[in-house]
Amino acid sequence: MDVTKSKAQADFPGEIHETAGGGIVLSKLDEVINWARSNSLWPLTFATSCCGIEMMSVASAKYDFSRFGFEVARATPRQADVIIIAGTIVNKMAPVLRRLYDQMADPKYVIAMGACAISGGPFFYNTYSVVKGADHVIPVDVYIPGCPPRPEALLHALITLQGKIKAGLTREQIKETSFLNP
Amino acid sequence: MLEEIGTTAEGDLIINVGPQHPATHGVLHLVLTLNGETIKKVEPHLGYIHRSIEKMCESLSYRQFIYVTSRMDYLSSHINNHACALCVEKGLQVEVPQRAQYIRVIMDELTRIASHELWWGAMAMDLGAFTPFFHAFRERETITDIMEKTCGARLTMNYMVPGGVMAELHPDFQKDVKNFIQLYKSKFEEYNELVTGNIIFQNRMKSVGYISYADAISYGCSGPVARASGVHCDIRKLYPYDVYDKVVFDEITETAGDSYARYIVRLKEMQQSIHIVEQLIDQIPEGEFQAKTKAVLKLPKGEFYQRVETARGELGVYIVSEGGTTPYRIKFRSPGFSNLSALEHMVKGLKIGDLVAAMGTLDLVIPDIDR
Amino acid sequence: MLNEELKIKIAQLLPAIEFEEGGEWLNIHVPSQAFRSLIVSLRYDAGLDFDYLFCLTAVDWKTHFTMVYHLTSTIHRHHVVVKVKLDRNNSEIETVSDIWRTADMLEREVYDLFGIKFLNHPDLRRLIMPDDWKGWPLRKDYEDPVNMIKL
Numbered sequence A: 001m002d003v004t005k006s007k008a009q010a011d012f013p014g015e016i017h018e019t020a021g022g023g024i025v026l027s028k029l030d031e032v033i034n035w036a037r038s039n040s041l042w043p044l045t046f047a048t049s050c051c052g053i054e055m056m057s058v059a060s061a062k063y064d065f066s067r068f069g070f071e072v073a074r075a076t077p078r079q080a081d082v083i084i085i086a087g088t089i090v091n092k093m094a095p096v097l098r099r100l101y102d103q104m105a106d107p108k109y110v111i112a113m114g115a116c117a118i119s120g121g122p123f124f125y126n127t128y129s130v131v132k133g134a135d136h137v138i139p140v141d142v143y144i145p146g147c148p149p150r151p152e153a154l155l156h157a158l159i160t161l162q163g164k165i166k167a168g169l170t171r172e173q174i175k176e177t178s179f180l181n182p
Numbered sequence B: 001m002l003e004e005i006g007t008t009a010e011g012d013l014i015i016n017v018g019p020q021h022p023a024t025h026g027v028l029h030l031v032l033t034l035n036g037e038t039i040k041k042v043e044p045h046l047g048y049i050h051r052s053i054e055k056m057c058e059s060l061s062y063r064q065f066i067y068v069t070s071r072m073d074y075l076s077s078h079i080n081n082h083a084c085a086l087c088v089e090k091g092l093q094v095e096v097p098q099r100a101q102y103i104r105v106i107m108d109e110l111t112r113i114a115s116h117e118l119w120w121g122a123m124a125m126d127l128g129a130f131t132p133f134f135h136a137f138r139e140r141e142t143i144t145d146i147m148e149k150t151c152g153a154r155l156t157m158n159y160m161v162p163g164g165v166m167a168e169l170h171p172d173f174q175k176d177v178k179n180f181i182q183l184y185k186s187k188f189e190e191y192n193e194l195v196t197g198n199i200i201f202q203n204r205m206k207s208v209g210y211i212s213y214a215d216a217i218s219y220g221c222s223g224p225v226a227r228a229s230g231v232h233c234d235i236r237k238l239y240p241y242d243v244y245d246k247v248v249f250d251e252i253t254e255t256a257g258d259s260y261a262r263y264i265v266r267l268k269e270m271q272q273s274i275h276i277v278e279q280l281i282d283q284i285p286e287g288e289f290q291a292k293t294k295a296v297l298k299l300p301k302g303e304f305y306q307r308v309e310t311a312r313g314e315l316g317v318y319i320v321s322e323g324g325t326t327p328y329r330i331k332f333r334s335p336g337f338s339n340l341s342a343l344e345h346m347v348k349g350l351k352i353g354d355l356v357a358a359m360g361t362l363d364l365v366i367p368d369i370d371r
Numbered sequence C: 001m002l003n004e005e006l007k008i009k010i011a012q013l014l015p016a017i018e019f020e021e022g023g024e025w026l027n028i029h030v031p032s033q034a035f036r037s038l039i040v041s042l043r044y045d046a047g048l049d050f051d052y053l054f055c056l057t058a059v060d061w062k063t064h065f066t067m068v069y070h071l072t073s074t075i076h077r078h079h080v081v082v083k084v085k086l087d088r089n090n091s092e093i094e095t096v097s098d099i100w101r102t103a104d105m106l107e108r109e110v111y112d113l114f115g116i117k118f119l120n121h122p123d124l125r126r127l128i129m130p131d132d133w134k135g136w137p138l139r140k141d142y143e144d145p146v147n148m149i150k151l
Helices: A029-038 A051-059 A094-103 A115-119 A151-167 A170-181 B052-055 B072-092 B098-126 B131-150 B173-185 B187-196 B200-205 B213-218 B257-278 B337-339 B343-347 B350-360 B366-370 C003-013 C035-044 C103-116
Strands: A015-019 A023-027 A082-086 A107-114 A142-144 B013-017 B030-034 B040-045 B302-309 B316-323 B330-331 C018-020 C026-030 C052-060 C063-074 C079-087 C091-095 C117-119
Touching: A015 B131, A015 C003, A029 A151, A051 A082, A051 A107, A051 A151, A051 B098, A051 B131, A107 A115, A107 A151, A115 A142, A142 A151, A170 B013, B013 B337, B013 B366, B030 C079, B040 B343, B072 B098, B072 B316, B072 C063, B098 B131, B098 B187, B098 B257, B098 B350, B131 B173, B131 B187, B173 B187, B173 B257, B187 B200, B187 B257, B200 B213, B200 B257, B257 B350, B302 B330, B316 C052, B316 C063, B316 C079, B337 C103, B350 C063, B366 C003, C003 C035, C026 C052, C035 C079, C035 C091, C052 C103, C079 C091, C103 C117
Parallel strands: A082 A107, A107 A142, C026 C079, C091 C117
Antiparallel strands: A015 A023, B013 B030, B030 B040, B302 B316, B316 B330, C018 C026, C052 C063, C063 C079
16 A cells, blocks of 8 residues: 555645635544644654765755754654664664653654664564664654665655555554544 | 662762763763772773674675674774775785875875864763864864765775775865865964963862873783873884885874873874875875785685774774684784773763763774673 | 893793783783782882783683783883683672773673682672673573574
């Protein structure tokens, strides 16, 4: 399924009826909330190794990510929405990552950036200290391959995450709705 | 971790800085013992990015282990690869063609400029100035674009191999580098206007984090950290490798030994690096870019040590070989490890803001320390 | 000083030293009982002045360990490599962290990865691995079926 082509891809999710004296917008509350959330995701500055430099490049002026709403990069997890795991996770760091994820407030989303965060990457064989994939520790929504991925790949992943939120397909949203339809 | 935090018997506070912290440039965990805001003890806890590189290299062949060393100190990735290639060539006794030597030195110096640019932007951001970060990345993007046309990657480029370099230069390389040199020379006034001459910046950096000449040697400091205290330790001058003995450049030393001196040493090193590139870019000789070596390399039995000067200091590659196709033991002597051991000595008795300033000028890259 | 002159000077300090041939720097093998006094003379004797310890590591040779110290002098610009052979089951050696302050963290790293104990070290504990890790990872007989996936 192609998550970027959802009907909420227009400027505003809903139907606009032009009437005299303004207009009426008709929409579902869920779609409006998803639209608002996806356009204002604040990332947590979490960079362990080399992919962190590509994330800093995306934050700087050439491949700017603040035009997509990721302007305010917070240092504390309590004020962040999305955590971009950029770098290798090792056995000593895994409890720290888990604690950061638990400290984030709902709704929260996770992007695994780089080969190390997806599956251990170049450090898969013959290492005694690397966790073979960040999804052994926390649930991940978007995976970005590359070692390190180009800044454009990270931008593509951010846009994909926004599309997933608008379509209601992130792990957060599936968890919420499964309460209603057990 | 959690059980250490609290107060000691004398009423001192013990707090954590990191491992996830915007000012530590990576995953460094410092446990500070504070009396009010004055630091009494700093204890670094390492290992949050220990990827067991030394053990992994014991099962990789001599051509394969070089890609992993790019990821150790990823800001000077060309220089790391250069060190490993030189150490393997020392064992194989193979002669590297002149063209490859010139290309290697030009790439090294461009990497050094890119690394110092990122250091400058990140350090200014730590002290609260957000604008220099964008200026620094503007220059850095120009350099990585030049390298990407030749090497194929922006950050971890495995371009140096035992015997030379992996591929021929892109036809635009000389023109791009010459344009960059013209552009770059005018940037130093901009940097000095923006950050160096600022009175708040100077007050935060002068007399902060002092380390003396004898202590710098005893703590094993190298690179700009030691040169700011007056130690002459530039490996490019003392034990030159490739074509460093044919270029004319100054070794920058200061005597003050504080954070401001380390800052000035790095700024002047950027100027010297662009001077070296300018001398070499028109002199690249024609010829082969890689010496002929066998497909499967076997080093003879023995030990080989190679020292190079990365952007952080002296990197040492120590290979113990038993005659097989994989190394028996590899040790990487990392510059950040020894520079970090001097941190406690530098900041005892100062305030937390001074710790951030001193740590910024040490230019630590944590995967280099933990390997 | 050149390697030949260094050889003569060091042999005067301790006649029981063996020199290893080959290699670009002078390699000397020291028995572990005589190690501490030799190291102090290497550091403080006039004419030797090895004030910069730039690499401290250990190599596991399956039957024994070898500690390797790379020293250089910033005054005379000469190098020496000191090697000490240690018994595998009882691997202990004196610390040099009071002579060169850089050895403090370097020796902790060797203890963490190999299990070699350093006598009189101010604070010998694990540095890189988690505090409750069992085993010495860089030894050749280290097995870890849970974490290590062998190719």
